[in-house]
Amino acid sequence: MLVNRKLILAHFWLAFAVFGIALTLGAWQMFIRSPIGTWLSNPELYYRSLTAHGTVMGYVFPTLVAMGFGYAISESALQQRLVGVRWAWAGFWLIVAGSIMAVIPIALGRASVLYTFYPPLIGNVFYYLGVVLVVVGSWFWVALMSINLRVWRKAHPGAPVPLAMFANVAGSYLWAWTAVGAALELLLQIIPVAAGLKSTIDAGLARVFFSWTLHAIVYFWLMPTYIAYYTIVPRAIGGRVYSDSMARISFILFLVVAMPIGMHHTFADPQVGAGFKFIHSAFTALVALPTLLTVFTICASVEIAARLRGGRGMFGWIRALPWDNPMMLALAFSFVMLGFGGAGGLINMSYQLDASIHNTQWITGHFHLIFGGAIVIMYFAIAYDLWPHLTGRELIDVRLMRTQLWLWFVGMIVTTFPWHWVGILGMPRRMAYFDFGDPAIAPQSLSVTLSAIGGFVLLASGIIFIVILARGMRAPQAEAGPYRFALAVHEPKTVPVALNTHALWVALMIALTLTNYGYPILTLALTEGTSVPAVYVGAQ
Amino acid sequence: MSTRDLFTFSNPHFTRGVGITAAILIVTAIAGFIVLPFAQPWVQFANVWDAICSAAGVPQRAASVTAPEQAKRLSGVVLTSNTLSRPSQEAIGRGATLAQRCAICHGPTGISRADSPNLAGQYAAVIYKELHDFRSGARTNAVMSPFAVNLTDQEIADLSNYYAYLPRLPAYHPTPQLPKPSIVIYGAPMRGIAPCGACHGSLDNKTGSPWLEGQSEAYMKAQLQAFASGERRNDISQQMRNIARAMTPQEIEQAAAYYASQPPDVVKAVD
Ligand code: HEM
Ligand SMILES: [Cu+2]
Numbered sequence: 104m105l106v107n108r109k110l111i112l113a114h115f116w117l118a119f120a121v122f123g124i125a126l127t128l129g130a131w132q133m134f135i136r137s138p139i140g141t142w143l144s145n146p147e148l149y150y151r152s153l154t155a156h157g158t159v160m161g162y163v164f165p166t167l168v169a170m171g172f173g174y175a176i177s178e179s180a181l182q183q184r185l186v187g188v189r190w191a192w193a194g195f196w197l198i199v200a201g202s203i204m205a206v207i208p209i210a211l212g213r214a215s216v217l218y219t220f221y222p223p224l225i226g227n228v229f230y231y232l233g234v235v236l237v238v239v240g241s242w243f244w245v246a247l248m249s250i251n252l253r254v255w256r257k258a259h260p261g262a263p264v265p266l267a268m269f270a271n272v273a274g275s276y277l278w279a280w281t282a283v284g285a286a287l288e289l290l291l292q293i294i295p296v297a298a299g300l301k302s303t304i305d306a307g308l309a310r311v312f313f314s315w316t317l318h319a320i321v322y323f324w325l326m327p328t329y330i331a332y333y334t335i336v337p338r339a340i341g342g343r344v345y346s347d348s349m350a351r352i353s354f355i356l357f358l359v360v361a362m363p364i365g366m367h368h369t370f371a372d373p374q375v376g377a378g379f380k381f382i383h384s385a386f387t388a389l390v391a392l393p394t395l396l397t398v399f400t401i402c403a404s405v406e407i408a409a410r411l412r413g414g415r416g417m418f419g420w421i422r423a424l425p426w427d428n429p430m431m432l433a434l435a436f437s438f439v440m441l442g443f444g445g446a447g448g449l450i451n452m453s454y455q456l457d458a459s460i461h462n463t464q465w466i467t468g469h470f471h472l473i474f475g476g477a478i479v480i481m482y483f484a485i486a487y488d489l490w491p492h493l494t495g496r497e498l499i500d501v502r503l504m505r506t507q508l509w510l511w512f513v514g515m516i517v518t519t520f521p522w523h524w525v526g527i528l529g530m531p532r533r534m535a536y537f538d539f540g541d542p543a544i545a546p547q548s549l550s551v552t553l554s555a556i557g558g559f560v561l562l563a564s565g566i567i568f569i570v571i572l573a574r575g576m577r578a579p580q581a582e583a584g585p586y587r588f589a590l591a592v593h594e595p596k597t598v599p600v601a602l603n604t605h606a607l608w609v610a611l612m613i614a615l616t617l618t619n620y621g622y623p624i625l626t627l628a629l630t631e632g633t634s635v636p637a638v639y640v641g642a643q
Numbered sequence: 644m645s646t647r648d649l650f651t652f653s654n655p656h657f658t659r660g661v662g663i664t665a666a667i668l669i670v671t672a673i674a675g676f677i678v679l680p681f682a683q684p685w686v687q688f689a690n691v692w693d694a695i696c697s698a699a700g701v702p703q704r705a706a707s708v709t710a711p712e713q714a715k716r717l718s719g720v721v722l723t724s725n726t727l728s729r730p731s732q733e734a735i736g737r738g739a740t741l742a743q744r745c746a747i748c749h750g751p752t753g754i755s756r757a758d759s760p761n762l763a764g765q766y767a768a769v770i771y772k773e774l775h776d777f778r779s780g781a782r783t784n785a786v787m788s789p790f791a792v793n794l795t796d797q798e799i800a801d802l803s804n805y806y807a808y809l810p811r812l813p814a815y816h817p818t819p820q821l822p823k824p825s826i827v828i829y830g831a832p833m834r835g836i837a838p839c840g841a842c843h844g845s846l847d848n849k850t851g852s853p854w855l856e857g858q859s860e861a862y863m864k865a866q867l868q869a870f871a872s873g874e875r876r877n878d879i880s881q882q883m884r885n886i887a888r889a890m891t892p893q894e895i896e897q898a899a900a901y902y903a904s905q906p907p908d909v910v911k912a913v914d
Contacts, residue, residue: 144828144838145846359664376700381675382668389667534832541833600649601656607649611664618668622699630702641847 105175105586106184108493110191114171115486115493117195118164119569121202125159126565128152133518133558138539138548140555146535150215153533155206157218160475162237163202165324168482169278170194170244172327173271175489177248179586180265180334181255187247194243197236205233215640217533219317220293222309226640228297231289238282245275263598266347267334267588270354274326276609277319277358280616284315284365296637303634307374308627314365315620322361322390324474328481329353332401332434335488337589339430342408347591349400351602356393358608360386363619370457374633375623380454382619387452394445398438405434407592429504433484436512437477444473447523462533465526468519475561476515480508483568490575491583498575503567510564518557521550718781718877720772722851727767730804738805741798744790753809758859764811764907766844769853771803773877781877811907814857821904824897826890834889839898842882844910851879854910860903867895 105111132152134140178185185191207229208214214226252264252272264272288309295301333350337343344350366383369375406420414423425431447469450456460466490498498504525547530537539548601607627633652658680686680694688694696703742753745762749755753763762770776782777791778799794802830836840846844854855863869875870887878884887895 142829144823146838146841147846359660374700376698377679378672378675378695378698379700381679381698382671385671385674386667536829536832538829538832543833599656601654601660604649607657607660610650611660615664615668626700626702638850 104182104184105178105492107174107178107188107191108495110185110188110195111171111175111489112493113195114167114174115489115572117199118167118171119486119572121159121167122164123565123569125156125164126562128156129160130555130558130562132156133555136535136537137551137555139552142536147212147215149535150217151209151212154215154217155209158205158209158234159202161218161320162234163198165327165478165482166237166241166278167198168485169274169323169327170241172330172485172489173244173248173275175493175586176267176271176330176588177251179492180267180271180588181251183251183255183258185247186251186254190243191247194240194247197240197243201233201236201238201240203233204236205230208233213641219313220288220309222288222293222296222304222306223635223637224640225293225297225304225637228294231294231297235286235289235294238286241282242279245279248272248275261597263595264603265588266344266350266591267330269351269603270326270330270333273354273358273605273608274323274330276605277326277361277612278323280609280612281316281319281323281362284312284317287315288312302637304637305627305634307372307633308624310369310372311366311375311620311623311627314368315362315616316365317368318365318387319361321470321474322357325478326357327485328437328478329357329397331481331485331488332397332437333404334588335485336401336430336434337404337408338587339488340405340408340425340428340434341411342404342589344589344591345400345403345407347593347595348598348602349396350591351598353393353396353400355602355608356396357390358605359611359615360389360392362612363615364390366619366623367452367454367457370454371461374627379619379623384452384454386615386619391445391449394441398441401434401438404589427501427505429487429501429508430484432505432508433480436508437480437484440472440476440480440512440515444469444477448473460526462531463526464530464532465523467532468522468524468526471522472515472519476512476519480511480515483508483511486568486572489586490572491581492586494576494578495580495582496575496578497581497583498571499578500571500574503571507564507567507571510560510567514557514560514564516557518554518561521553521557525550525554715876716779716781718772718776718879719779720775720851720879722768722772727771727800727803727807730767730800730808734801734804735808737798738801738803738808741802742805745802748786752812753806754812754814755859758861760853760858760862761814762806763809764910765806765853766848767803767807768850769803770806771799772851774799774802776877782875811910813906814859814903819904820906821901824894824901826894826898827901831889831894836886836889839902854907855902856905856907856910858902860899863899863902864895867899871895 174185174191208227209230214230216224216226248271252268292304292309296304333344364383364387366375366380367387370380409420409423412423414420450460451469487498487504528547530547537544539545648654650657676695676698677691680688680698748757748759749762754761774791774794777788778794827839830838842849842852867887870884
């Protein structure tokens with residue numbers, strides 16, 4: 104039951120429009136700092152572009168996808184009209200306003216601070232206010248997801264919450280809490296300086312606040328993808344979810360352990376004690392657990408589909424899978440990229456190994472593979488799956504969809520594998536210009552050139568994606584029927600209260616945040632003399 | 644089903660969830676705060692509490708070591724991008740009066756006819772810093788130092804504001820404009836040299852760095868050589884010495900000749 108289709112479509116269209124722009128900037132960045140581009144001799148333009156690319160890809164695009172998908176889940180999984188539609192539109196318009204407010208100073212070169220803010224570098228105050236508006240808009244969504252679930256519970260006392268909605272609300276709570284770190288950094292530290300009320304800033308504390316957001320935001324990006332793994336893919340390929348409880352446990356684990364681990368982003372920072380770094384590193388290891396559970400459950404679910412289609416043998420069933428189905432293809436590509444990305448992640452999370460790849464191109468290679476690859480390819484799949492239900496028109500061009508997914512996969516591998524490699528060789532990230540004429544780095548030209556070519560393949564894939572969706576708006580009308588989610592092998596009749604509600608897990612998430620962040624934040628905040636003068640972008 | 648049944652020890656999910664989480668936390672805390680600190684043979688701890696404090700990152704005072712004596716004075720100027728912003732008309736007027744003493748070398752309009760630096764329209768923070776450095780002895784020059792030693796803080800601020808206020812006129816050594824040498828536009832990343840304009844005003848300005856367009860070629864060359872040899876050392880944190888040392892003599896000549904030939908209109912405006 105998708106009633107508010109316009110609302111959902113608005114979120115998706117805005118998401119993919121800004122994605123298209125940011126993707127173009129990304130390809131340009133890759134090209135301009137590679138040996139095949141001619142350097143334009145102004146690093147400022149590069150950082151302008153990088154700030155726009157990172158801000159859109161990190162904050163605006165995934166948030167809009169999660170929101171649009173969340174509204175769709177709420178209506179179709181709960182079979183209930185969305186409560187608070189006006190608030191949902193208000194949240195959407197806040198995001199539009201915030202994005203415009205942020206992008207103007209970026210375009211003028213007044214906020215080239217990169218999406219991680221980099222204090223004591225301080226840009227124009229409207230950039231930060233714009234980001235705050237985007238986050239506030241998304242909090243409207245968090246509240247609405249919670250309210251809609253509550254309304255549904257009232258009408259269905261004791262009934263198991265549909266898995267898609269359970270996971271969706273878990274993701275929204277995770278986002279609500281993890282965004283607090285960056286919000287504190289912006290409101291208490293950066294905005295007062297950017298507005299001219301203060302001229303010094305405690306950069307170490309700011310980095311700790313940001314790390315509070317920086318890890319769990321990754322799992323917020325990942326939520327729509329995992330929801331699609333569990334609740335869309337099995338249905339789309341004609342199978343069933345192997346275990347409903349396993350799915351719930353995975354989402355619960357994300358809620359609890361994705362949050363108190365962000366200090367693995369500050370391993371190289373002197374202001375955090377080594378003991379806390381160790382705890383965060385150990386908890387980071389735990390976060391692999393829900394991903395392993397997911398990989399297992401989804402492979403089992405896929406095997407069920409294959410066997411239902413007559414697949415046999417130990418591995419022979421793999422051939423029986425519907426490989427011409429874009430959803431199947433997207434899932435397989437996503438898993439391959441998740442596998443490689445996850446392996447790289449093990450290196451990042453190890454306190455010692457991290458030292459060798461810290462701040463190198465390895466890091467950017469890593470998160471493009473996981474985020475731009477494994478996660479975003481499922482965003483495409485979600486859009487393809489939902490589109491007919493949103494537009495009331497059929498998406499006919501299945502072959503083009505397959506081409507698009509193939510291009511994204513191949514492009515991502517070609518881009519990110521050499522990207523990791525040059526990182527291992529020591530190439531720093533966030534540099535605007537490399538002198539490949541110098542014998543010391545000349546051997547890296549080939550790798551960087553490959554990455555740049557991969558970037559254009561990705562751009563081509565992104566354009567095809569948008570063309571497919573746009574053509575889908577004009578295709579002949581066809582009623583797609585109600586939007587359904589995958590059923591479990593054993594559909595739950597009752598679910599223990601702990602697996603049907605979020606309160607316990609949210610409480611644990613907050614408790615672990617206090618234990619793992621409380622002391623470092625308090626000491627940094629209370630120690631005198633830890634602030635440094637702000638450095639204003641473009642100031643004289 | 645209500646939260647009353649959830650948050651109670653008779654609920655196995657609650658007991659196990661909280662128990663396992665707490666157990667992991669305790670085990671990792673013991674490992675991180677006690678076991679691992681003592682596993683480092685190169686660090687000595689007085690007792691367990693000492694190790695815990697160290698692992699928690701409790702701020703500690705460093706043992707009182709006195710800084711080594713500097714053979715020469717270094718710059719003591721503190722500059723933020725707010726130093727000297729928004730001067731009053733009176734301040735500029737006072738600066739104009741004081742500046743009459745400077746005109747012999749720096750020119751009545753702030754454009755030098757000799758090889759002294761042009762000051763017209765220079766960033767205020769730059770003049771402020773150099774005058775302070777001349778006064779403290781962090782920078783020395785046989786002609787300039789005697790003028791600076793007797794200036795008060797107020798006079799330095801007024802002079803800086805006055806010169807910053809003057810229009811940026813083209814300089815007196817109009818050479819035909821030269822093409823940009825690569826050291827200026829690209830720097831030399833492998834030697835740690837950023838493009839000059841990244842600090843000196845044509846791309847971006849970092850507080851305390853002067854813009855250079857139209858300065859005397861001989862003057863700039865001499866300064867770069869002085870930075871390279873360490874004879875001049877009032878740059879904060881060796882920012883300019885590190886660059887000048889890594890430049891080749893040809894690059895120094897190219898950069899000086901190039902900047903001398905440029906008109907001042909590419910310089911970023913002060914706001
Ligand atoms: C879904 C696709 C993508 C996502 C989600 C994404 C996300 C991001 C993010 C969050 C950053 C960090 C910005 C920063 O360090 O401040 C970044 C940096 C960057 N991205 Fe992307 N990106 C995507 C696609 C691309 C593509 C297709 C290219 C082109 C090959 C690209 C090239 C770059 C480059 C060159 C950087 C800067 C790396 C550095 O210098 O540190 N990105 N991207
Ligand atoms: Cu992380």
